[in-house]
Amino acid sequence: MIKSLRNQLVVALGLLVSAVGLLQGISSYHLCRTGMDALLDMRLEQVATRMRDGFAEGIPQNPARGTQDDRDVVVVxxxxxxxTPFRTTDPSLRFPRDATAGFGSYQVNDESWRVFTRQDPTMTIQVAQxxxxRRELTREAATQTLWPIVVLLPLVWIAVALVxxxxxxxxxxxxxxVQGIDTANLEPLPTSGVPAEIAPFIHSINTMIERLAQSIESERKFIADAAHELRTPLTALQLQADNLAPHIAPGNQERFRELRRGIGRAGSLITQLLRMARADAPMGATPLTQVNIATVVTSAVADVLPIALQRGLDIGAEEMVEAHxxxxxxxxxxxxxxxxSNAVRYTPDGGTIDLRMRRERDMVWVDVVxxxxxIAETLLPRVFDRFFRANPDIEGSGLGLSIVKAIAQRYGGDVSLRNRDDGRSGIVASIGFPVEESGVATEANAATATA
Ligand SMILES: Nc1ncnc2c1ncn2[C@@H]1O[C@H](COP(=O)(O)OP(=O)(O)OP(=O)(O)O)[C@@H](O)[C@H]1O
Ligand SMILES: [Mg+2]
Known part of the structure; x- marks a missing residue:
């Protein structure tokens, strides 16, 4: 069973054309043989007519034996x-003299002969072959008609495959x-230039894409609204906790701190949810600008520098590239x-974090090592899933990397996480964006910011 539609069509059309070619070949072969037979008969008849018209005298009276070729016609x-015959081109052959006029087949000297007999009042003429x-001649001619088909059939197969x-x-x-459709790319498929047979199919896919986009958008809106709604009571809770702080008895301080940490965690979760809803939203009205990636990297390092210093982390940005x-x-x-911030959060105190930039074709990449x-290799593929946390002992909402992925995809970029392959433990997180060509500048080794 052939699965590929292309192969099915090629085989079906190829076989069809081959069958037609074969039938054509067989019929032309037989037609040619019949035509050739008629032609050879006509020749016998014409020779007989010439003999009657006085050519018979031209035949030597006693031709030497063996002067005739096997393929020649014999005239008696x-x-x-x-x-005895008045003239004969081969005295060893005797055809029945009283043969009926016209064509007939006779066995003479152990050979089968086709004989044309002409009975005239003045002479009887027999022309034989x-x-x-005759079979050999007709077969040769008929075989010639097969050559075009033999040559054309492979060409027809190639043409069918190409078409x-x-x-x-x-x-x-x-x-x-269709394969490129995912939640980050829900563009309808183009309908112009689509073959009529496939148009309904494309139309259905587009309707499905539209529904999917609508349901994703309503889910996103719900998350954004819920997070937004939760913010107000949480802020009130935070305020109440602040007000209560001076009145908490010393014995309850630890439990109160735990309560405030919980409120803080809920606040972070809400902030991340709002960021995710924003990252997933369709491109808004905010104008796009030329963003200098080196500046963004430096600013990200500056943001985490106080906490990095506090935890004795050596964080540095090196191998900077000028790209927009x-x-x-x-x-x-x-x-x-x-x-x-993931690198800072998950690297134990005293560790090292290196930020590097690189250009690869039309992309600029930031590697955070x-x-x-x-991360365990089995968990790596899941780190971009919402709420997934590989290490539940460390606080986090599990949304950061989903946000990163949504942002990268929004701009046609990509993000990946892998374990280091230089023998040391650690993560290489890479985020890349397509470079705006007018912003391409020369590679520059920027100053290393080291904590
Ligand atoms: N550099 C890293 N080293 C080790 N584990 C990491 C690193 N970056 C991410 N992870 C793992 O991947 C999980 C998902 O990361 P992600 O940033 O999405 O969520 P989070 O850091 O837990 O929470 P959030 O970023 O929303 O505050 C983390 O919980 C952590 O277990
Ligand atoms: Mg994170």
């Missing part, structure tokens, strides 16, 4: 009342587009900061 001319020779491939190329392109990305600056800043514990 009888005069009435004569026992070996049936074996089918060409017709299906558009389908293949559409397939690639067309985006909303806060989005790019948020993405880079999330990755840097830490000396933390890394």
């Amino acid at each position: 001319v009888w005069k009435p009342d004569e026992a 070996r049936n074996a020779v 089918v491939s060409r017709s299906l190329r558009r389908l293949k392109r559409l397939g690639a587009k 990305v067309r985006a909303v600056e806060t989005d790019i800043g948020m993405a880079v900061k999330n990755v840097v 830490d000396t933390g514990p890394g």
Whole structure:
């Protein structure tokens, strides 16, 4: 069973054309043989006519044996009342003299002959040819008619394959587009230039994309609204806790601190939820600007510098590249900061965090390399899932990397996390964005900011 539509069409059309070619070949072979037979008969008849017109006298009276080629026609001319032929081109052959006029087949000297007999009042003329020779001649001629088909059939298969491939190329392109559909790319498929047979299919996919986009958008709106609504009571809670702080008895201080930490965690979760809803939202009216990635990296380092200093972390940005990305600056800043803050959060005190930039074709990448514990390989594929935390002992909402991914995809970029492969434990988190070409500048080694 052939699964590929292309192969099915090529085989079906190829077999069809081959069958037609074969039938055509067989019929032309037989037609040619019949035509050739008629032609050879006509020749026998014409020779007989020439003999009657006086050519018979031209035949030598006693031709030497063996002067005739096997393929030649044999002519025997009888005069009435004569026992031996008046003329013959081969005296060893005797065809029945009383043969009926016209064509007939006779066995003479152990060979089969096709004989044309002409009975005239003044002479009987017999013109004969070996049936074996006739068969050979007709077969040769008929075989010649098969050559064009033999040569053309492979060419027809190639042509069928090319035509089918060409017709299906558009389908293949559409397939690639359908495959490219995901929640980050919910553009409807183009309908112009689509073959009529596929148009309803594309229409259904587009309707589905539209519904999917609507449901994703309503989910995003719900998250944004819920987070927004939760912020007010949480702020009130925070305020009440602040007011209560001076009145908490010393014995309850620890439990009260735990309560405030809980309120703080809920606050962070709400902030992250709002950021995620914003990162997932369609491009708003905020104008895009030329964002200098080196500046964003330096600013991300500066943001975490106080806490890094406090925890004895050595954080540095080196190998800086001058590259610009067309985006909303806060989005790019948020993405880079999330990755840097992960490195700070998950690297034990006294560790090292290096930030490096690199250009790869039309992308600019920021690599954040830490000396933390890394992530189990089995958990790595899940780090971009919402609320996923590989290490539940360390506080976090599990949304940071989902936000980073949404921002990267929004600008046609990408983000990846992998364990270090230089023998040390730690993570290499890479975030990349397409470079705006007008912003391409020369590589510059910026100053290393080291804590
Ligand atoms: N540099 C890192 N080293 C070790 N583990 C990491 C690193 N970065 C991320 N992780 C793991 O991946 C998980 C997901 O990270 P993510 O940033 O999405 O969430 P989070 O840091 O837990 O919370 P949030 O960033 O929303 O405050 C983390 O919980 C952590 O276990
Ligand atoms: Mg995080």
